[in-house]
Amino acid sequence: MEKRWVLASICNDDAVTTIAEQLNIDQSLAQILVQRNICDFDQAKDFFRPDLAHLHNPFLMKDMDVAVERIDVALSNHEKILIYGDYDVDGTTSVALAFSFFSQLTPNIEYYIPDRYLEGYGISTAGIDYAKTNGFSLIIALDCGIKSIDKIDYANSVGIDFIICDHHLPGDELPKAVAVLDPKREDCNYPFKELAGCGIGFKLAQAYAQKHNLPEDSYLQYLDLVMVSIAADIVPVVDENRILAFHGLKKLNTNPCEGLRALMEVSGKTENYTITDVVFTLGPRINAAGRIDHAKHAVAMLLCQVNSNALEQSVDINSKNIERRTYDQDITREALALIGESEVLINRKTTVVFNENWHKGVIGIVASRLTEKYYRPTIVLTKSNGVVAGSCRSVIGFDLYEALSGCAHLLDQYGGHKFAAGLTMQEHNVEALATKFEEIVSASITEELLTPMIRIDAEIELAQIDGKFFRVMAQMGPFGPENMAPIFVTNNVYLAQNAMKVGANHLKINIKQQNSATFECIAFGLADFEELLQLNKPFSVCYTIEENVWREKRRLQMNIKGIKLES
Known part of the structure; x- marks a missing residue:
């Protein structure tokens, strides 16, 4: 399906010129910063150097003080606490974070993940009955619960309190829990509305630690879990999420928890992770546990303290992911046939x-x-x-x-x-x-919305691209929704040598312009252009710029998103 190319509108020329001069960077990169509302030196400094000190005060979240107070009571009275979460990546990382943090403070704690097939999504009657039967009086629910009106009423009727930590949009009525932590509730003035479910759990841990003067590492040690949830749940990588993702990636690439370290080992990629790598490498494997078997296995892996135990768990989860792929391929084929017929x-x-x-x-x-x-x-x-x-x-x-x-x-x-x-x-x-x-x-819906679009950030010449250009651009990451990797368009480029098809449907080309270096490019899914591109005929490309690392050698490479032949 042919895609629309939509070039971002040119920003305020004065702001672009000012920030380009202040930062000593290329005008096109300055334009991209201004497009992302980075308009002066101080904003750029905060953007390029995400600082944990700039995380918002967790007590700005509605009901946070009530939640912390209820946990204090539970700990003082030696109540049994059940950490309850959804079965996807956000839910399982949330449970692993909350369980790990609060188990530092009490042994009277367990976790519970509903069975996807027997209980379904969200708070279940079976989960509440489990809590009642086993003497739990407080349930902390993560990444679910905001619409569980009847289930929370049932819990109240059997003497179980709920603290809900959710990030989904509430309905007209809030559940009658002791505390409902959700920035999207209308009466919540928390400055950032787009935290993942694990992010809400992190803010609860942060609030508890701050109230009781616990060391920062008591909750910052879980930043890799928070980052994985941000990546997998496709939430905007801006504001607080960008700070958490930046430092979470740093932890993942230097000192991940044993569960994630083991999962990285079995996936075959152990370093230089980006948000995209997490989305396509770690996320599907963690999800596979709940899709094929039970998500409690993913939590067990994330909680492992010993590498050998984590490796055993991750090998099992990786095998579930292989099984998941088979189901995925078969059902997709059947669905496509159903539509086509x-x-x-x-x-x-x-x-x-x-x-x-x-x-x-x-x-x-x-x-x-x-x-x-x-x-x-x-x-x-x-x-x-x-x-x-x-x-x-x-x-x-x-x-x-x-x-x-x-x-x-x-x-x-x-x-x-x-x-x-x-x-x-x-x-x-x-x-x-x-x-x-x-x-x-x-x-x-409009016809325009039914046509896939490539949003292009800036039009540039190949000669603009050098090591400094890439280094400045890379510091705009981590990239994700609302802060995507910049897509550039360059017109009137030529093949440096014949195009070559690689794999089933991909294309490898080298392109150049007058007075520019030659750039290697990979174009996934665009093999149809192999016969259409000719050595002496100009064409246009839109692309992201990546760094290809092979045997410790680094070179810039373009990931082609679209090709247009010159008329």
């Missing part, structure tokens, strides 16, 4: 597919693949424990959660955010959901 499905502005035999643990991945293929809001449904479960994905700029809200009368439960969500429903409503979802999306 239906004139109705192929011509819609949405994709809704259902097969009761698909593996519930991978339908979210399949939904992402279908969205990438057809680029339209997508719901993938399967059957689990007598009900239909679904994973939903959107395209950039379209609010999926709002569209699902219009289908609420057909759903038993749903939750998530603009770009990803989950749901449960009755099977007899599946066809009605497909019709209603198509109706709502068609009425509001």
Whole structure:
């Protein structure tokens, strides 16, 4: 599918000139900084040198003081505390962080992860019953709970208190927990609204440590876990998240916890991790535990103190990831065939597919693949424990959660955010959901939103790119949502030698301009251009700039995102 190239608008010339002079950097890089609201020297200093001292005061979060006070009471009275979390990466890292921190203060603590298939998402009645049967009087729930109104009422009725640490959008009513920590609640004035669930757990640990004058390392030692959650949960890498991600990456690359160290070993990549590496290397493996078996195994790995134990756990989790890939590939192939065989499905502005035999643990991945293929809001449904479960994905700029809200009368439960969500429903409503979802999306989505877009930060010449240019650009990281790696466009480039197809569908080319060095490029998924690119014909490329390290030798390489032939 051909993509739109959208060049960012030129910023305030005076601000760009000023910051370029103050920092002694290329004008194009200064322009990118201004586009990201970095407009003077002090802002640039904070941006390029993320400082843990600039983390927000955790007590600015609504109910934080109440949560800390309730934990104090629990510790003083030797109450049993249960750390409860979701089964994805954010949930399991949250549980590992909170359990590790509070187990420094009490032995009367356990953790609980619901079974994806038997209990489903969020707070479960089974989890509360487990707590009651085993004498727990306080549950700290992480990355879930903000919509569990009836479950919290049930917990209250059996004498169990809840502290909820969530980052999802609340409904019209908040659960009647002792404390509800969620920056997205309307009455919360916390300055940053986009923490991951593990980030909320980190703020709780930070608040407790600050109140009791515990050493900073009592909670900062878990920055690698927080960073993994930020990467895997696709939250904006700005403000507080960028500080946490920056220092979390530093810890991952120098002194990770034993569980992550072992997982890095079995993945085959042990150093120089970026956010992207975490998303595609560590995240899927941690997720695989809950998708294929039970997420408690991921928590057990993250809690390991001994490398040999962590390695044993990580080898098992890695094998689950291999199994997950097989399910993923098979179901994606079946879903694509289902769409391709239906004139109705192929011509819609949405994709809704259902097969009761698909593996519930991978339908979210399949939904992402279908969205990438057809680029339209997508719901993938399967059957689990007598009900239909679904994973939903959107395209950039379209609010999926709002569209699902219009289908609420057909759903038993749903939750998530603009770009990803989950749901449960009755099977007899599946066809009605497909019709209603198509109706709502068609009425509001534009053709422009249904065409994938490449956002280009700046147009540059190849001669601008040198070691200093790359070093300054690299310091804009860690890159992620709302602070993506800059994408550049360069026009009138030429092949330095013939293009070469590599792998199944990739292209390797060397490009140059007059008065420029030759740059090596890799173009994933663009092998169709092999015959179209000719030695003496100019073309345009948009790309990110990377550093290729091979046998301790470093060289700049371009990762081509798009190619356009000159007319």
